[in-house]
Amino acid sequence: MELVEAIILAVLAASTPLLIAATGELVTERAGVLNLGVEGMMIVGAACGFAGAWLTGSIFIGALFGIVAGTAMSLIFALMALGLAVNQVATGLALTILGIGLSGLIGAGFVGERIKPAVDLYIPGLTDIPLVGRVLFGENAFVYCSIALIIGVWWFLYRTRAGLILRACGDNHVSAHALGYPVLRIRTFAVMFGGACAGLAGAYLPLAYTPFFIPGMTAGRGWIALALVVFSSWRPGRLVVGAYLFGAVTILQLHAQGWGVGIPSQFMSALPYLATVIVLVLLSRARTGGSTAPAALGTVFVPDR
Amino acid sequence: MRKPLLALAAGLLLAGSVSAASAAEKLKVGFIYLGPIGDLGWTYQHDLGRQALVKELGDQIETTYLENVPEGPDAERSIEQLVRAGNKLIFTTSFGYMDPTLKVAKKYPNVHFEHATGYKRNPNMSTYSAKWYQGRYIQGLIAAKMSKSGVLGYIGSFPIPEVVSGINATMVAAQTINPNIKVKIIWANTWFDPGKEADAAKALIDQGADVIMQHTDSPAAMQIASERGKLAFGQDSEMIKFGPKTQLTSILDTWGPYYIERVKAELAGTWKSEDSWGGLDSHMFAMAPYTNMPDDVKKIAEDAQAAITAGKLHPFKCPVVGQDGKEIECKGGANLDDGQILGMNFYIKGIDDKLPGK
Numbered sequence: 001m002e003l004v005e006a007i008i009l010a011v012l013a014a015s016t017p018l019l020i021a022a023t024g025e026l027v028t029e030r031a032g033v034l035n036l037g038v039e040g041m042m043i044v045g046a047a048c049g050f051a052g053a054w055l056t057g058s059i060f061i062g063a064l065f066g067i068v069a070g071t072a073m074s075l076i077f078a079l080m081a082l083g084l085a086v087n088q089v090a091t092g093l094a095l096t097i098l099g100i101g102l103s104g105l106i107g108a109g110f111v112g113e114r115i116k117p118a119v120d121l122y123i124p125g126l127t128d129i130p131l132v133g134r135v136l137f138g139e140n141a142f143v144y145c146s147i148a149l150i151i152g153v154w155w156f157l158y159r160t161r162a163g164l165i166l167r168a169c170g171d172n173h174v175s176a177h178a179l180g181y182p183v184l185r186i187r188t189f190a191v192m193f194g195g196a197c198a199g200l201a202g203a204y205l206p207l208a209y210t211p212f213f214i215p216g217m218t219a220g221r222g223w224i225a226l227a228l229v230v231f232s233s234w235r236p237g238r239l240v241v242g243a244y245l246f247g248a249v250t251i252l253q254l255h256a257q258g259w260g261v262g263i264p265s266q267f268m269s270a271l272p273y274l275a276t277v278i279v280l281v282l283l284s285r286a287r288t289g290g291s292t293a294p295a296a297l298g299t300v301f302v303p304d305r
Numbered sequence: 306m307r308k309p310l311l312a313l314a315a316g317l318l319l320a321g322s323v324s325a326a327s328a329a330e331k332l333k334v335g336f337i338y339l340g341p342i343g344d345l346g347w348t349y350q351h352d353l354g355r356q357a358l359v360k361e362l363g364d365q366i367e368t369t370y371l372e373n374v375p376e377g378p379d380a381e382r383s384i385e386q387l388v389r390a391g392n393k394l395i396f397t398t399s400f401g402y403m404d405p406t407l408k409v410a411k412k413y414p415n416v417h418f419e420h421a422t423g424y425k426r427n428p429n430m431s432t433y434s435a436k437w438y439q440g441r442y443i444q445g446l447i448a449a450k451m452s453k454s455g456v457l458g459y460i461g462s463f464p465i466p467e468v469v470s471g472i473n474a475t476m477v478a479a480q481t482i483n484p485n486i487k488v489k490i491i492w493a494n495t496w497f498d499p500g501k502e503a504d505a506a507k508a509l510i511d512q513g514a515d516v517i518m519q520h521t522d523s524p525a526a527m528q529i530a531s532e533r534g535k536l537a538f539g540q541d542s543e544m545i546k547f548g549p550k551t552q553l554t555s556i557l558d559t560w561g562p563y564y565i566e567r568v569k570a571e572l573a574g575t576w577k578s579e580d581s582w583g584g585l586d587s588h589m590f591a592m593a594p595y596t597n598m599p600d601d602v603k604k605i606a607e608d609a610q611a612a613i614t615a616g617k618l619h620p621f622k623c624p625v626v627g628q629d630g631k632e633i634e635c636k637g638g639a640n641l642d643d644g645q646i647l648g649m650n651f652y653i654k655g656i657d658d659k660l661p662g663k
Contacts (some may be wrong), residue, residue, distance in 0.1 A: 003511055003512070006507070006511040007511070009509070010504055010507050012513075013504075014500065014504055017500075096565075100373075104341060104343065104553070107343070108343060111343040111345060112345060112546060114528075114546065115548065125434060163452075201518060205499075205500065209499075209500055209503065210500060210503045210523075210525045210529075211498045211528065212524065212528065212547065213500075214341070214343065214344055214345060214499055214523055215341035215343045215344070216341050216373065216497065217499045217500070217523075218499065219495070219498035219499070219500065219501070220498075221500070228661065233643065249505055250501070250504065251508065253502055254491050254505050254508040255508045255511075257490065257508075258358075258458075258489045258490075258491050258509055258512045258514075259492040259506050259512070260489070260490075260657055260658045260659065262659045264661040264662055265491075265492035265494060265661040266492075266494060266661060266662070269492070269493075269494035269495075
């Protein structure tokens with residue numbers, strides 16, 4: 001039983017950065033903007049987040065640093081891709097390259113330093129319940145934050161007028177513009193939200209997951225978050241399934257290796273990707289079918305006036 | 306076609322950052338690094354070696370390094386880039402650069418190459434590596450002494466001979482202390498991913514391992530072991546900062562003396578293709594101080610280190626028994642020969658796991 005609890009805790013820890021970063025990118029893409037710079041924004045968020053926490057001794061301020069850094073990175077993207085109408089794919093890739101370099105520079109002075117990681121919640125009684133206690137009531141703030149975030153995004157996209165307008169910008173920016181909505185301003189906010197989430201997801205790594213900073217510590221998680229958005233067919237519900245499934249298979253394959261089940265480890269390492277893709281493709285086929293991508297995704301919009 | 310081309314162009318830029326200084330008529334020496342120089346592990350130690358080189362011969366040479374160079378075909382382009390920048394001696398510092406280095410070496414016969422941890426050579430391409438399995442043997446003794454559960458946790462990177470021989474050396478030693486010792490092995494299938502290394506360490510500890518050893522590059526496993534109150538060994542470099550009450554010892558890669566020796570040979574015009582495989586006696590690596598253990602364990606470790614250094618103790622002393630219970634052919638007289646260790650692709654008896662791909 002303790003092992004089951006330990007596995008669930010590890011799954012939540014591994015899935016949380018993916019969920020946070022993918023939630024932000026989902027909003028960005030629903031507004032019609034393809035920002036491939038998630039990895040870059042994340043790693044800068046990681047470096048700044050660690051710097052903030054190390055300098056102030058506060059995880060909360062560290063997380064804020066991460067959010068601000070991710071947002072600042074996304075503003076560079078917004079300036080290029082929205083303001084100057086540069087190709088979004090190229091801008092996003094450039095942002096990742098910039099982020100990797102920049103984070104190394106920012107973090108250089110902090111390599112080898114340690115901080116106290118984010119504390120886990122403890123409610124006497126509730127947290128002590130066997131099996132579910134620590135899973136439900138013993139997580140750190142990032143985990144609760146990620147769940148609140150995805151619920152909030154679902155509510156915003158499908159239950160508010162502003163969310164409807166944002167989706168309209170993503171599906172047909174010409175019509176949205178004709179109706180008088182400020183397409184570029186809305187998209188800028190969506191990009192900034194994506195950047196803030198990526199920054200927070202990046203900050204989670206050195207603040208809670210592995211409490212030290214090392215250049216390149218995101219190790220491709222930004223790209224996985226991007227892929228999750230696509231395979232979840234831009235739906236928050238499926239995104240949750242995808243992120244936790246990816247985390248679960250990642251952790252379970254490690255445990256399976258420890259138990260010695262005898263399946264080649266190379267295959268086991270590929271399994272999270274395979275399982276997530278297959279399940280999400282099946283999920284999206286079971287319903288509507290056809291492409292559910294925002295129709296204007298990745299296309300440049302220049303208002304005619 | 307436009308988008309893929311752009312993606313490709315961006316990918317090419319991604320390969321690494323170049324640092325170089327200009328100077329006239331100095332010997333140019335290039336380095337290809339797998340990770341960032343701040344990884345606190347493998348690449349960090351190679352860069353310490355480069356810094357030692359600059360300190361010693363800085364007035365006669367100029368060094369350039371490319372970091373974050375992925376293994377595989379992309380490496381070939383990075384190595385060529387160093388050749389075209391005028392580097393005459395190039396160190397490629399990871400196993401996966403073997404074929405790319407050989408390809409470039411054949412193309413540029415006037416440039417000398419040094420490939421770390423591989424086995425393919427050319428008249429202008431040397432190989433160099435260290436006998437880390439000697440250090441792993443010492444760690445195996447300590448681990449068996451310190452483990453209360455009798456279960457060791459081992460995080461592997463890729464199932465290549467260097468890693469497999471490390472696991473075997475650990476277990477050969479551990480079995481001399483506790484014949485029933487068990488090891489749980491998790492392959493991360495990456496050299497560097499702090500999150501995944503941490504997850505692997507958690508999984509091993511959750512499954513009952515109480516001494517964690519790693520053959521991956523970041524201090525994440527050490528940090529997790531420290532958080533959970535277990536013991537661990539560092540990797541490549543000093544990691545005691547991440548586990549002051551956790552680190553038992555660490556195998557420290559010390560490349561400086563070798564780099565200085567090879568560059569001196571290049572400067573003197575006496576460089577030739579060689580295969581250097583140094584053990585504890587050659588200062589190619591060292592053991593970090595033995596910490597967090599009682600004096601009797603420390604003594605066992607120190608005695609073993611002295612015996613190995615003096616050539617009196619060989620970790621793979623015959624008979625070595627394979628997983629199937631059959632004795633491994635003893636090609637080196639009293640012990641396995643270097644070729645058998647460099648190409649080791651079997652587990653010894655007492656390891657329950659199955660070697661991936663076997």
